[in-house]
Amino acid sequence: MADFTVADVKTLREKTGAGMMDAKKALVEAGGDIEAAVDALRAKGLATAQKKSSRTAAEGLVGVAVEATCGVAVEVNSETDFVAKNDQFQNFVRSATAAALALGSDDVEALKAAAYPGGGTVGEKLTDNVATIGENQQIRRIKSVAVSSGAVVSYVHNAAAEGLGKIGVLVALESDLSEDTLVPFGKQIAMHIASMFPMALNADGLDADVIARERAIAQEKAAESGKPAEVQDKMVDGAIKKFAKENALLSQMFVLDNKSSVEDVVAKFGKDNAGSVKLTDYVRFQLGEGIEKEESDFAAEVAAAVGG
Incomplete structure (x- = not known):
């Protein structure tokens, strides 16, 4: 029978940020004494740190x-x-x-x-x-x-x-x-x-690979329309302009009024305050954008840690 509970494991992790199994081991060694377990975890050395370095941190x-x-x-x-x-x-x-x-x-x-x-x-x-x-x-x-x-x-x-x-x-x-x-x-x-998660300050700053991908998607959609080639070209150009406008900060519609672009809002603020303002x-x-995360069931992990 474990000398600690699911709540004890959770408390120890909140106090130390320790991993699930490290928390369980520390509590086992400390006979369920949370403060003693905290001290034991803090006493771990460099070798322990090095073993952690390959784990996903997202x-x-x-x-x-x-x-x-x-x-x-x-x-x-x-x-x-x-x-x-x-x-x-x-x-x-x-x-x-x-x-x-x-x-x-x-x-x-x-x-x-x-x-x-x-x-x-x-x-x-x-x-x-x-x-x-x-x-x-x-x-x-x-x-x-x-x-x-x-x-x-x-x-x-x-x-x-x-x-x-x-x-x-x-x-x-x-x-x-x-x-x-x-x-x-x-x-x-x-x-x-x-x-609004802008991708760049202005259209010129948008990543070339992103634009190329969007252009390929637009070309595929235009081709499905069955319209003449010159019309398809205009459709593609229009789609890219729309994408750039929606994803470059200065051309995005300001979220607080959805009527003016951010660039116009900045210019108006400067004018209204008798000064010059430029968003440069x-x-x-x-946090974690672009990092592939591994999904886990926390409740199942705790149950397994305490019961195992």
Whole structure:
């Protein structure tokens, strides 16, 4: 008979972010004492961390930070969303994001080599976290933006904590207006970006492979129409223009009114405030996008862990 319950396993994972079987083993060794199990998990060393490195890490957090006219977004992945609720992991993402902002580079390896508050490097702290928390964790990507004057505005959708969440957005507004004037407006643009998922700032920035794929789809549809070749060509061109308009940020219809393009909304805001405003860049990081995730049944895992 196990000396702990399903609820104990869940509590231990929430406290440490540990993997399912690691949590069960720690509780077995601690005779069901959760605090002793926490200590046992934290005492695990580097070899444990290295064993985790091949596991899929598609959960975690996106961190955003802004200072003056610069901003950065950093995605740090873990295996499960339990870790995103763990104070140790949240503190790491927050500190790593601050280090990335100071570094001013989008190079992940450069960030890992940067100094970490309290000693060591960001990479060493990451390795230590893997060992003590018990799950694979990776710094996946970094993107920074800056303006010469104006404001960089950050927004986190469904924030897990200040500056941390599953969707992080940065908006770069080049302007002669004050930061106090720009930030509320920038938040609206950032919410649009979070909602509408633009693929590029403008049509010229859309990925060539994506356009080629859309063109092939449009050509197939046009061919099925049976219309003359010259008409088909116009149909294809029209489809590509529509795709570009709907997926480039500046030409998207602003989500808050669905009447004007984002570009027109920005221009009007500048005019209404007797200043100049230009949206020059943006970042939208959504946690785990592009990572193939393995689906699992959490309830079944817990039952198996406790019963097995």
